[in-house]
Amino acid sequence: MSLEKKVAIILAAGQGKRMNSKVQKQYMQLCGKPVLFYSLSAFQESTIDEIILVVGKGEIAYCQSEIVEKYSFNKVVKIVEGGTERYHSVYHGIKAIQNADYVYIHDGARPFISNEILDRVTVGVREYNACVVGMPVKDTIKIVDENGFVIETPSRDLVWQVQTPQVFAFALIKEAYEKLMEESIQGITDDAMVVEAILSYPIKLIEGDYTNFKITTPEDIYMAEQYLKEL
Secondary structure: OOOOOOEEEEEOOOOOHHHOOOOOOHOOEOOOOEHHHHHHHHHOOOOOEEEEEOOOOOOHHHHHHHHHHHOOOEEEEEEOOOOOHHHHHHHHHOOOOOOEHHHHHEEOOOOOOOHHHHHHHHHHHHOOOEEEEEEEOOOOOEEHHHHHHHHOOOOOOOEEEEEEEEEEEHHHHHHHOOOOOOOOOOOOOOOHHHHHHHOOOOEEEEOOOOOOOOOHHHHHHHHHHHHHHHH
């Protein structure tokens, strides 16, 4: 197999409004280190070649000194500012990539991404070009109308909760995002939707882990600390 270049885009530009804190969730302390430290560590210690870190407005210098340099994340080759929406931030990250074979897009607020998951999704993207990490839902899901009445109960066997990383052939995700920026498409919530909506390209779901959860609320910080203490 020829040498392949794998680049990760780590998103750390979110405001974390549901956290009810003046400190953004990616910088909150988790057992003495910022949440973002754990996500970056996982990719630093993996087979990923380079990391593009996408941060909030005015946070480049802080992240450079207090996270990248402090913890010696030498795979972080660029830090760029994000945009108003998640997909803007991803696009800024894509534009910062010089060349790559595969791009791994990951939420900085998911601290427990593992090498096992990264290995599985790497195998997957080589075959399918577009892969998303996820897990089958544990609860019954209801589809409701605008008034809150149930209109459908999909089979749990067919419903997955989507996680990150979402991994794509670089040319594929670059083309999809460039076209997205030229068009007006509403309701984009993840990268797979961009590839689905713009290019009609099939997405392969790869099994992740229920521990690969996103820090969103204060309860998540507590659960994350308990998980780290048990490791």
